[in-house]
Amino acid sequence: MSAVQISPVQTSLFDLRSPEDGLSLGPLGGMITRQVLGRGAWVDLLPGWLSGTDALLDDLLSQVPWRAEQRQMYDRVVEVPRLLSFYGEDDPLPHPELVSAREALNAHYRAELGELFTTAGLCLYRDGRDSVAWHGDTIGRGKAEDTMVAIVSLGSARTFQLRPRGGGATIQHRLGHGDLLVMGGSCQRTWEHAIPKTARPVGARISVQFRPRGVR
Ligand SMILES: O=C(O)CCC(=O)C(=O)O
Secondary structure: OOOOOOOOOOOOOOOOOOOHHHOOOOOOOOOEEEEEEEEEEEEEOOOOOOOOHEEEEEEEEHEEEEEEEEEEEEEEEEEEEEEEEOOOOOOOOOOOOHHHHHHHHHHHHHHHOOOOEEEEEEEOOOOOOOEEEEEEOOOEEHHHHOOOOOEEEEEOOOEEEEEEEEOOOOEEEEEOEEEEEEEOHHHHHHHEEEEEOOOOOOOOOEEEEEEEEEEE
């Protein structure tokens, strides 16, 4: 599926660079704030890591082979409320700027992660009706091992929620255009995350999730 009907995108007020400036990745070292969640989990945050990203967003919206998925819910098959595209470790990424982002993440996190981010999962939230329900990325090694999932958010701002598995207070971060959020440590198996639906009028958001091999 490539012709995607979406709402207009409100990009970040911070994204005021001229198109000639192109995309830039800010430095990671010394700029990231780590929030320790407990139970061995943490999240790193860097608002506005990517700037000049309007062209990247437009390119991804129009060029990525977005596809709809269905899933079984009790006795019914329902549409997954977002569009998806997955790039395995041998697949070329759909945009050179994503290659640069992955390289920068690998340069910064490789020593701590002990391996490389290799795959990229892309989600397109067309408007506020699209969402992802509470889950951890536990298909694969995230079920039993500490790992990292690095998310670059593009387009309209959405709320990213985290809660401890089994109960506890929900915390949330508003992810805007160009923001970076990295979940690390035990986060995938001891915490859950979600993007809730919203009744507010929001445009399209793309989430790019970089993961190591064998983590889904
Ligand atoms: O949209 C996001 O930032 C999160 C996506 C996500 O949790 C997932 O696809 O597993």
